[in-house]
Amino acid sequence: MADKKPVNHIRLTSHPDGDAVSIRWGEADPTRRGPVVATLTEPAHRNVIGTHAGSYAVYRALAVAAGMLPQDHRADLKNTSPAAQIGPHPSWSNPDRIVSLDPWGAIAPQAFSAQAEQGIDFRPTIAVTRAHINLPELRDAVMAGRLKPDGDLLTANGDIKVVKAAVDPVWHLPGIAKRFGMTENALRRGLFEQTGGMFPELITRPDLHVFLPPIGGLTLYAFGDINSVSNKDIPLAVRVHDECNGSDVFGSDICTCRPYLAHGIEECVRTAQAGGAGVIVYLRKEGRALGEVTKFLVYNARKRQEGGDSAATYFQRTECVAGVQDMRFQELMPDVLHWLGITRIHRFVSMSDMKHDAIVRSGIEILERVPIPEELVPADAKVEMEAKKAAGYFTKGPVADATALTQVKGRGLDV
């Protein structure tokens, strides 16, 4: 049986051999910075731990194993270059400013053409395209007269023109460690041991400082002139949105995610129409990066607890199941804003103190915070909303005290 074949000729980990292409993270000159090389066809060229496409790397591996995809396939990148130019911005050459994505990721084939000519196989970790989007809530905004079609950015049928970019995670381990105040060694050990042994190269290859983690990336949508977002004198609206599939796609009424996202897009369109610009960032951090299984377990625990679902115990139920209230690591989130060269946000469409504080601490000014309009909060989402405001979320209205929080109740599970 084939399963009994000896396996000891498999190379479990690679070793430094001098052929790897250097990466000098934060170097302004791309000829010195060097590309992220994750190719598996020339292992000697690799200068990272992991492979491309975040968690989709596993599907690629399965495709090769199943004989669907030749393992030496090279992407034909003809006609794929960014549909809008982004950067370089001064932030790109600060090694501590951007640590969780590769600022050169969209223009790698152009910026590192010398290495491409040498036959090095590398590929973009960011793709920038243009699209038309159309959301029912934005059509409603047009119908209600809150938005006026201009025939270009926004048409009468609600079509909105955007530039959008998909961004895969690229972690510079020294910078990630610094961001969290730990040593690079502690970070590497934690990532290796606490994933059950994923990527021994985290331990055995301290010379490799870039890691492509198998996690979801982010998408950004820009409204108006994307080049104006780095001009601090031009009004900019921003919403940073963490994925919530149950609301964003299916319209669950237990939270405010999709209504707030739609409101954020409306603010972006309005700001762009007035000569400014807008940016929505969508990050794959389902259920506060705890995942949807934990999220649904917590929903059950909230709704079945003694006394019923209550704003007073909202965070405790997550902590019982998950051990923490939140795993989103907002400390990494501002990287995408710095990639765009943003230095000032005029209207920040979020009530999250964690997001606000992370952005401000990273050196971006926030002039105004825009809460979700009261009428957009679904009935069963009041538990979350009042709990979050009491915990420090931004609001212009009153904040419930401990007694009042116990009065804010959600629906039962079987209603």
Add this chain to the structure above:
Amino acid sequence: MADKKPVNHIRLTSHPDGDAVSIRWGEADPTRRGPVVATLTEPAHRNVIGTHAGSYAVYRALAVAAGMLPQDHRADLKNTSPAAQIGPHPSWSNPDRIVSLDPWGAIAPQAFSAQAEQGIDFRPTIAVTRAHINLPELRDAVMAGRLKPDGDLLTANGDIKVVKAAVDPVWHLPGIAKRFGMTENALRRGLFEQTGGMFPELITRPDLHVFLPPIGGLTLYAFGDINSVSNKDIPLAVRVHDECNGSDVFGSDICTCRPYLAHGIEECVRTAQAGGAGVIVYLRKEGRALGEVTKFLVYNARKRQEGGDSAATYFQRTECVAGVQDMRFQELMPDVLHWLGITRIHRFVSMSDMKHDAIVRSGIEILERVPIPEELVPADAKVEMEAKKAAGYFTKGPVADATALTQVKGRGLDV
């Protein structure tokens, strides 16, 4: 400097030591089947490769490394048990029928109470809850009279009651290998080597047959009585939907994803109201499991190619960039339907021949296929729609020939 500490006392891989809890995949009796144990606090108890929560495992590791989460945290699962009972079904005891999720994953704490009493730390890989959802498109269906509120399943304001379940991936490697007609050894090697060395235990621990891959899972939404879905005489509508964030959330007009999803929910509600049931399965396989970066690169290549975006070259552009047209592995998708005990689908709301064929080959009957209504296809999505129909997608209408395909054109990139 702390980074220079010797690291050679780290255990890179574990070794069989006799304490691991057995998993007998496909065993009908849960006391013999045994739980999936991925705990890191008692490594000797582990009986899988990897850890919980799919790709969110990396965030958990980061939380431990950052000192936010005690590494020995145990989930308090009080009140988290499923809000609706699903199974056991006969399919659960066929080791080949379900290979990519753990059928006992939702009721693990109950089914494996003996192991829990022994102090084994394991947790659910599936969570089942109840929710109310509300989508603008479904409200429109009520307004237009296509759906009639019944005050229970569907209210006048468009609220819909559902049972929903989040399912993390759990791969039984022998079964996965068999599904793709390869040896388990070839699968293990491919997954290890082609991810750049993720999980050496795939190679070094042939005694561990269960793998928790760091990929996204799935969510299912059930409409009507979830217990009736396994009764082949009760009408059942099903849509199996692969994630498309750009359309599902943002309403991009280049594809039919969200409109078809909304139509699928409408069919589910209608079928449930008529005494049947409906199931929507939502799988995290963005961009045909190639990821969104590749997807956006392909969009650019499609729209910039000589002659413009065309149905005649629709699939070629993906293949140029990715090496394959598709990596979704529909062969694994029917597992969730078997988990629910489904044996017959009366109305299958999908035109995909790949999905249809995978379901039928897995032993589930499909009586009728429901294409997307023509009026729901966005203008720029006709390229995709005609290309897919020509490639074998189900349609009741005409199929374009090679010449006609060249006439179906999409918008340019900068329009």
